Amino acid sequence: MNSATSPQVLALHPFRRSFIELNARERARSLMDEGTFEELLGPFDRIKSPWLPAQGVVPQSDDGVVVARGAVDGCRTVVIAIEGMFQGGSIGEVSGTKIACALDLACEDNEAGQRTYAVLLLETGGVRLQEANLGLAVIAEIQSSIIALRRHTPVVGVIAGMVGCFGGMAISAALCSHLIATREARLGLNGPEVIEQEAGVEEFDSTDRRLIWSATGGRQRFETGFVDQLVKDDVAAIRAALRIAFQQGVPAKNRSAEIDKYLAFLAGIDPTAQLDASAVRNLWERA
Amino acid sequence: MSETELKGNRRSRGRIWFAALAGTKCKQLCSIGSVLAGDTDLGGNRVRYLAVVPDPENRFPRARSGELGLEEGWILAKHIREVTEEHQPEVRRPIIAIVDVPSQAYGRREELLGIFLACAAAASAYADARFAGHPVISLVVGNALSGGFLAHGYQANRILAFDDPGVVIHAMGKQAAARVTKRSVVELDELAGKVLPLSYNVRAFAQLGILHELIQGVNADAPTETDIKKVEEALERAIADARVGSRNLDNRLRSPEAMQTRKASIEVRRLLTAQWRGS
Numbered sequence: 001m002n003s004a005t006s007p008q009v010l011a012l013h014p015f016r017r018s019f020i021e022l023n024a025r026e027r028a029r030s031l032m033d034e035g036t037f038e039e040l041l042g043p044f045d046r047i048k049s050p051w052l053p054a055q056g057v058v059p060q061s062d063d064g065v066v067v068a069r070g071a072v073d074g075c076r077t078v079v080i081a082i083e084g085m086f087q088g089g090s091i092g093e094v095s096g097t098k099i100a101c102a103l104d105l106a107c108e109d110n111e112a113g114q115r116t117y118a119v120l121l122l123e124t125g126g127v128r129l130q131e132a133n134l135g136l137a138v139i140a141e142i143q144s145s146i147i148a149l150r151r152h153t154p155v156v157g158v159i160a161g162m163v164g165c166f167g168g169m170a171i172s173a174a175l176c177s178h179l180i181a182t183r184e185a186r187l188g189l190n191g192p193e194v195i196e197q198e199a200g201v202e203e204f205d206s207t208d209r210r211l212i213w214s215a216t217g218g219r220q221r222f223e224t225g226f227v228d229q230l231v232k233d234d235v236a237a238i239r240a241a242l243r244i245a246f247q248q249g250v251p252a253k254n255r256s257a258e259i260d261k262y263l264a265f266l267a268g269i270d271p272t273a274q275l276d277a278s279a280v281r282n283l284w285e286r287a
Numbered sequence: 288m289s290e291t292e293l294k295g296n297r298r299s300r301g302r303i304w305f306a307a308l309a310g311t312k313c314k315q316l317c318s319i320g321s322v323l324a325g326d327t328d329l330g331g332n333r334v335r336y337l338a339v340v341p342d343p344e345n346r347f348p349r350a351r352s353g354e355l356g357l358e359e360g361w362i363l364a365k366h367i368r369e370v371t372e373e374h375q376p377e378v379r380r381p382i383i384a385i386v387d388v389p390s391q392a393y394g395r396r397e398e399l400l401g402i403f404l405a406c407a408a409a410a411s412a413y414a415d416a417r418f419a420g421h422p423v424i425s426l427v428v429g430n431a432l433s434g435g436f437l438a439h440g441y442q443a444n445r446i447l448a449f450d451d452p453g454v455v456i457h458a459m460g461k462q463a464a465a466r467v468t469k470r471s472v473v474e475l476d477e478l479a480g481k482v483l484p485l486s487y488n489v490r491a492f493a494q495l496g497i498l499h500e501l502i503q504g505v506n507a508d509a510p511t512e513t514d515i516k517k518v519e520e521a522l523e524r525a526i527a528d529a530r531v532g533s534r535n536l537d538n539r540l541r542s543p544e545a546m547q548t549r550k551a552s553i554e555v556r557r558l559l560t561a562q563w564r565g566s
Contacts, residue, residue, distance in 0.1 A: 041559045050551045054482055067559065093484075097555040104535075105563045127433075127458045129468060134484040136433070136458040137497055137539070138552070140441035143407075144536050147414040147442075168437050174407035189403040189434055190393050197466050198393040199349060215398050226401050256407040257415075259365045266357055271347045271396060280399045 016234040019160050020184055024083035027121050027160075028068040030235045031079055031242065036070030041098060049092045051131045060086050063094040067102045073243045077117040078106045084123030084163035091124060091169060092131040096138025103145035103155070110152035117246055118155045120146075120176065125191065126167015139168035146175045150254065154178055156245045158238060159185035159218065159227075166191050175256055178245040179227045180238065181218035187226065188216035214277035224284045226255075261287070299353060300429035300453070300507055301338040301387035307515045308385065308426075308522075309336040316366055319358055321345050324366040329381070330523040335370050337363060338385040339439055349394030355435040356392035360405030363439060367412035371419050381422040381526045384413070386440040387429030390460055406438035413442035422529035424522055427489075428507055431456040444529035444538070445499035447521055451507045454489040461487055483548060496545025499525055499538075 022030060029037045041047060041062075048059035064086035068079045080099050082089045091099075099120070109116040127135035146155050157176035159165045161184030165173050170189050173179060181187065190198075192206035205211060214220060222230035229244065231237040265287045269275070305323045313325035313336075320342035326335050341353040350356025370380050391402060417423045425431075425443035432455065440446065448454050455461075465472050479485040483494060493501045502521050505514045532538055539545060540552055 040562045041555065045558060047551065047555055047558065051482060051484060055478070069563070093549065094551050094555055097552040098559060101556045101559045102563075105560060129459065129464065130482075130485075132458040132464075132485050133456065133492060133495060134549070134552075136437070136441075137495065140410075140437055141536055141539070143410055143437065144414050144417075144442060147411050148418060148535065151418075168434060170403035171406045171410060171434060171437055174401075174404040175411055187403065188398045189391055189406065190398065194463065194467065195393045195395070195398070198390075198463060199395075203349070203393075204395050204398075215395065224399075224401070226404060254411070256404060256411045257364075257368070259361055259368065259408065262401075262404070262408070263358070263361050263365070266361065266400065269396070269400065275396050275399050277399065 016232065017236070018233050019235050019238055020162060020182070020233045023085065024064070024066045024081035024121065024123070028066050028079040028081040031072055031119065031239055032068065032070040032077070033072065033074065038069050040067045040069060040102070047094055049094050049131065051093065051134070055130050057087070057130060063092060063098070064089060065095040065098045067098055072117065072119065073239065073246065075117050075246055076115065077119055078102050079119045079121065081121040082124045087128055089124035089163050090128030091126065091135050091139055092128040093134040093138055096135065096142055100138060100141040100145045103142070103149050107145065107149040107152060110149070115153060117153055118149055119242060120155065120157045122157050122159050122165040122169060122173055123163040124165055124167075124169040125163065126169050136168060139172065143172050143175055146172060150175070150177045150250065152250070154245055154248065154250055156180065156242060159187055160233065160238070161185045164188070164216070174226070177251055177254060178248065180229045180231055180241045180245065181221055181227045182231055182233045183218050184233055185218035186212070186216040187218070187221050220277050220281070223281050298508065299340045299387060301340040301353065301385055303508065303510065304385050304426070304428045305336060305338040305340070307510050308383070308519065317362060319345070319362055321350065321353070321356070321359055322362045322366070329519060330526070332381050332526060334381040334383055335366070336383050336385060337366060337439075339363070339388050347392065347394075347396065349397060350392040353388060354390050354392040355388050355406060355409075355438045357397055357400050357402055357405045360402070360409045360438050364408035364412040367409070367416055371412070371416045371421060379420040379422070381424060382413070382416055383522060384423070384425045384440045384443060386425055386427045386431045386436065388432060388435030388439055389430050390432050390463070391434035391438070406434050409438040410442050417442060417444050418534050420534065422526040424525045424529065426518070426522065427454055427456060429453055432460050433458055444532065444534070445525040446497060447500045447502055447525055448489055448493075448498055449505050449507050450489060450501045450503045451505070453507055455487050456489060456492045457487055494544050495548050496542035497539045499528070
């Protein structure tokens with residue numbers, strides 16, 4: 001069986017291969033056609049965070065981001081994978097600039113007539129607090145780069161878990177042309193602990209796992225329209241989802257530009273009452 | 288004085304500077320009290336000013352102190368896209384974000400209803416305006432924090448800020464950062480003195496090379512006519528500069544300050560570009 005050309009056949013295969021269990025480099029490789037994976041600015045280039053050593057944190061020689069170019073389902077693609085196991089997938093100066101620059105280079109290629117898709121594997125808590133202001137600055141640059149590129153070609157975000165996608169990078173996810181998530185994924189702006197600290201335990205109990213998953217889990221995000229495809233934790237299923245995302249192309253209107261729709265949706269909310277996940281699902285279905 | 292104003296320990300600088308720059312008589316375009324939008328003439332340009340301000344009556348309780356909440360994000364997006372979708376492509380009107388946002392809104396409703404998307408709506412509206420050729424200028428008059436700044440201001444072609452102790456541009460508010468990192472505020476300040484990107488001081492932020500101009504000698508809380516004139520001139524210079532500059536954010540890496548403090552960013556871009564093009 002040719003795994004490069006038959007993802008849908010693989011999806012039916014009884015032996016699933018977990019995507020979540022893979023590290024960032026393996027994740028990127030697993031999505032690319034056999035023999036096409038080419039890592040750029042890899043660990044041997046040894047560009048590390050200049051800010052971590054002074055704070056007693058051992059830097060990593062890829063700063064937790066893998067940029068790989070190759071083919072996905074026969075299409076020229078750059079896959080950018082964030083390593084959730086390094087500093088919680090947090091975005092620092094180097095890791096963030098790798099992401100923004102790779103997107104910009106894909107944009108240049110598209111503008112020059114060479115169709116290049118982009119896939120972001122998002123496992124990140126957002127800004128790396130040890131690089132605070134530069135972390136936020138590069139997230140703004142990533143967002144600008146996504147917005148520039150998505151006019152030409154689909155920018156596809158994949159949130160598989162287990163870290164999830166939070167903070168400024170949740171905003172980046174929302175800018176993607178197409179979002180894919182598993183049930184093990186979470187997507188939200190503010191983490192549960194931060195909401196509890198800022199707003200109190202009555203607002204959000206960060207120890208209530210059911211509440212957390214019901215509010216920000218992949219299934220809820222899919223059922224309330226924030227995510228386009230909900231997939232199993234399976235390499236073949238994610239490859240099949242990417243194929244669908246590529247086939248759909250650049251959306252006529254990005255979700256982040258659906259102003260009238262979301263303002264109408266919010267107008268129907270009664271904020272004097274606290275909300276739960278099922279109420280939001282019901283409201284969304286009626287919207 | 289309202290609870291919100293007491294909490295902030297000062298009047299809303301966003302409101303003060305919107306009134307000072309857009310004028311008290313300019314037609315208020317917004318349907319909600321927490322976002323101000325209006326058009327005014329500035330140096331031959333018909334500019335749109337936008338600000339997010341405290342509104343004790345905000346129907347979303349977690350967004351009453353000037354935070355960037357659900358409706359704030361989408362309403363900003365609406366009034367930005369109004370300008371970009373005008374049928375006068377030969378006149379790309381400037382859009383000016385007056386920034387004084389303490390944070391994004393923290394709340395359960397906000398998460399459930401997709402505040403990350405509301406922030407993305409505003410950020411993408413600003414960025415699309417910039418790519419379409421509108422000068423997008425951000426004027427930081429107070430706080431520019433975290434997701435609030437990503438949504439409202441950080442996508443500008445040019446960012447201006449007052450050189451004032453009340454101006455704080457940061458990834459996370461100091462109190463919240465202390466709680467999250469389990470450090471005291473004093474410890475946080477000590478560390479920030481040693482590691483430049485951690486600093487809460489706007490002069491240290493200016494060393495990162497992201498700011499176009501740090502505006503000196505302006506009374507941020509009670510501007511005089513002279514102060515307002517000075518800020519308007521700075522805005523006009525920034526608009527003129529944005530009109531002739533590139534439409535992406537590469538100017539942030541080309542400033543003399545960035546050459547010093549963002550060597551790693553510059554090296555990543557140089558090497559990655561060479562490898563991408565070389566193979």
